Amino acid sequence: MISFVQVGKTYPDGTVAVAATDLTAESGRITVLVGPSGSGKTTLLRMVNRMIDPTSGEILIDGVDVRSKSAPELRRGIGYVIQNAGLFPHRTVLANVMTVPRLLGWSREKARERAMELLTTVGLEESHAKRYPFQLSGGQQQRVGVARALAADPPVLLMDEPFSAVDPVVRKDLQTELLRLQSELSKTILFVTHDIDEAIQLGDKVAVLNTGGLLEQFDTPTELLAHPKNAFVESFLGLDRGVRRLSFFSSSGVPLRPEPVVARSAPPAEVLARKGSQPWLLVVDEAHRPLGWLPADQVPGDGDLGSVPVGDLTSYGHTFDAETDSLRAALDSAILSPSSRAVGVGDDGRVIGVASVEELVPAIRAAQDGSAQATIHGNPEIGEGGAADAGAGVDEAGSTSPGQFGNPATGQVDLPVADQADRPETGEDSNPETS
Numbered sequence: 001m002i003s004f005v006q007v008g009k010t011y012p013d014g015t016v017a018v019a020a021t022d023l024t025a026e027s028g029r030i031t032v033l034v035g036p037s038g039s040g041k042t043t044l045l046r047m048v049n050r051m052i053d054p055t056s057g058e059i060l061i062d063g064v065d066v067r068s069k070s071a072p073e074l075r076r077g078i079g080y081v082i083q084n085a086g087l088f089p090h091r092t093v094l095a096n097v098m099t100v101p102r103l104l105g106w107s108r109e110k111a112r113e114r115a116m117e118l119l120t121t122v123g124l125e126e127s128h129a130k131r132y133p134f135q136l137s138g139g140q141q142q143r144v145g146v147a148r149a150l151a152a153d154p155p156v157l158l159m160d161e162p163f164s165a166v167d168p169v170v171r172k173d174l175q176t177e178l179l180r181l182q183s184e185l186s187k188t189i190l191f192v193t194h195d196i197d198e199a200i201q202l203g204d205k206v207a208v209l210n211t212g213g214l215l216e217q218f219d220t221p222t223e224l225l226a227h228p229k230n231a232f233v234e235s236f237l238g239l240d241r242g243v244r245r246l247s248f249f250s251s252s253g254v255p256l257r258p259e260p261v262v263a264r265s266a267p268p269a270e271v272l273a274r275k276g277s278q279p280w281l282l283v284v285d286e287a288h289r290p291l292g293w294l295p296a297d298q299v300p301g302d303g304d305l306g307s308v309p310v311g312d313l314t315s316y317g318h319t320f321d322a323e324t325d326s327l328r329a330a331l332d333s334a335i336l337s338p339s340s341r342a343v344g345v346g347d348d349g350r351v352i353g354v355a356s357v358e359e360l361v362p363a364i365r366a367a368q369d370g371s372a373q374a375t376i377h378g379n380p381e382i383g384e385g386g387a388a389d390a391g392a393g394v395d396e397a398g399s400t401s402p403g404q405f406g407n408p409a410t411g412q413v414d415l416p417v418a419d420q421a422d423r424p425e426t427g428e429d430s431n432p433e434t435s
């Protein structure tokens with residue numbers, strides 16, 4: 001658990017970046033700091049690993065003041081990922097990931113083995129190991145950055161806008177990948193972004209900050225979307241918060257009707273019977289996969305759907321997985337369909353049934369009025385004494401857990417080049433690692 005207690009930072013030029021922030025990031029959870037530019041997010045993050053020292057208050061990791069340890073010792077338990085990955089340009093991917101374990105005195109074999117394992121974990125191929133950073137895409141570099149931060153298995157990860165420099169599609173992939181990794185690793189992650197969508201997607205809890213590190217609201221994404229505390233938070237969340245909140249609710253409660261679903265090869269009598277009771281028929285193939293919609297008035301008089309070219313059927317937009325997708329996906333499926341009906345499928349792609357926009361309304365209401373439980377997207381609500389308390393502890397952060405930048409052999413720290421360049425010009429060099 002990372003606790004900020006009345007933490008303040010006034011830079012030497014008098015800028016009050018953070019006035020007096022109180023905040024607790026639960027162990028084993030992702031806590032996102034989000035807010036407009038200049039709200040003190042990066043300053044707060046860097047005070048955790050003592051790249052910046054607070055001018056007032058204290059920061060505790062599992063109850064221990066970060067200032068009670070030397071910066072190198074502290075950083076043994078803290079991984080750090082920044083925008084543009086901050087990789088050593090002149091070292092291969094493998095060497096980049098091996099850097100910290102090697103600094104910590106691991107044998108070459110052990111460090112190599114760990115690095116190769118991590119590259120696979122973050123979704124890279126073995127062949128990437130020999131490349132240099134410039135031979136990778138931005139998204140791949142970012143994955144290497146995550147692998148490097150995880151190399152020494154620190155219990156705490158600080159991530160400062162790690163995915164901002166990549167395009168939206170890659171960004172989405174990296175976000176999904178981070179959630180997958182986190183479900184396996186349960187790190188205590190403090191994640192900075194200025195993007196509220198990213199905050200909502202990733203955060204178990206989200207801290208919305210205003211100028212001076214002022215904490216406007218600290219809540220789960222669903223609470224934030226349902227009950228913004230003030231006009232600042234509401235405007236920061238944007239106009240579609242109601243719809244976005246549906247992302248956290250399962251579509252499994254959506255009633256799916258099989259009646260409008262008919263096989264292209266179905267007996268004409270059956271087709272004609274369905275036509276009588278449904279304004280739209282969803283035509284499926286032999287494997288029960290959707291082909292397209294057909295308005296009832298365009299069903300051939302003899303009921304032979306085989307005579308209707310598949311190309312003449314109206315597109316169904318997209319389907320939703322009735323077991324794993326969200327209510328938002330179901331609603332989107334209905335909205336995008338010319339028939340205003342969502343097509344629900346199983347994990348094998350077979351159509352289970354369809355639901356009109358109107359038929360989705362009760363499930364949407366239940367989500368909005370609180371009678372349905374938010375269950376999906378890796379963001380279960382954090383309850384008191386719940387799973388959040390089961391995360392990494394002091395022992396995990398102890399001396400056997402090697403860190404990202406420290407070199408216990410020398411007491412010196414070998415910061416990645418980009419991390420040093422990324423330093424504020426503030427006279428923060430009183431920190432031991434830069435003196």
Ligand SMILES: Nc1ncnc2c1ncn2[C@@H]1O[C@H](COP(=O)(O)OP(=O)(O)OP(=O)(O)O)[C@@H](O)[C@H]1O
Nearest residue numbers: 011015017037038039040041042043194424425426
């Ligand atoms: N080295 C510094 N010297 C003086 N002021 C600084 C320094 N670093 C940051 N600041 C100021 O402190 C405030 C908070 O900066 P910080 O970088 O923490 O904000 P942020 O929320 O991370 O912003 P962004 O989203 O733009 O990265 C800003 O007003 C910034 O100009």
